[in-house]
Amino acid sequence: MSAVSLQPPLQSVLHPAGPDAAIISQFAWVLFGGGALVFALVMVLTALGLGRRARTVRPMFWIAGAGVAFPVTVLTVLLAWSTWRSGQMAAQTSQHATRVAVSANMWWWEVRYPDPAGGPDIVSANEIHIPTGRPVYLGLTASDVIHSLWVPALGGKMDMVPGRVTGLTLQADKPGVYRGQCAEYCGEQHARMALHVVAHTPADYAAWLARQARPAAAPADAASEKILARGRHAFIDQRCAACHTIRGVSEVTRLGPDLTHVGARLHIAAGTLRTHRGTLAGWIADPHSIKPGARMPPASMDGDTLNALAAYLEQLK
DSSP, X not given: OTTSOOSOOBOOTTSOOSHHHXXXXXXXXXXXXXXXXXXXXHHXXXXXXXXXXXXXXXXXXXXXXXXXXXXXXXXXXXXXHHHHHHTTSOOOOTTSSXXXXXXXXXXXXXXXXXXXXXXXXXXXESEEEEXXXXXXXXXXXXXXXXXXXXXXXXXXXXXXXXXXXXXXXXXXXXXXXXXXXXXXXXXXXXXXXXXXXXXXXXXXXXXXXXXXXXXXXXXXXXXXXXXXXXXXXXXXXXXXXXXOOBTTTBOSOOSSOOOTTGGGSSEETTTTEEOSHHHHHHHHHXXXXXXXXXXSOOOOOOHHHHHHHHHHHHTOO
């Protein structure tokens, strides 16, 4: 993570950061520019027509020339050019060296990586980490309703359909954080279903993946051990483990996001809040005040226990 800029994440089709996004951006500029030229031409002809005295009009000239020949020529050129450029976009194939599985849920994202060491899948949530300079294949599906994954700075969007697996290839040319969004209305909290793609150099990505493969770390120092142990017990006693996994602590469910390394993520609640102790405590206490309709119920615990639980989750990095 050290080589990744923590500047506000970019979500813009006008600032492409990968080859596919550059091609899509070029499409947009050509269409906008061409549309503007055609609009200007029509306005000029309209002004000329209004500013001159009535004269003989040759209907066939305008019908055959401006109504048939001009649009056919323009559309044919655009079709040939767009077909050629589309063929230069990355192929949607699972044969890429880096593969990531993403499952959309109301309203969060589960992200799975194959363990390079051959162990079980490495499971995370709401962030997709990729290496720079190489195409990454995303295998996409959904657990409930139709969602759609779109990271404008890196590529096009792709629907995520329950019971089906679709594919999307993304590539980032440089390290950074790129914001994405569900692009298919999926319920009342659709607008708060964001995610971030974090692009690392290949060496940093390998190191990050190795860290993620490890179970949750033990408290780092004796001074904080007491409150963290209380938070760990609260996680179990409050039955958080009924929905959330923390590898090394509880690994029995996939109903909610895997929290093994939640403290290392930039955001919680699918891009809604930055990750720190205060937001974790607020989210645990009353998630519905932040995300009405979220399936996580509000917690009922005293303030000290809540703070201990938030502190425990914050240090899971």
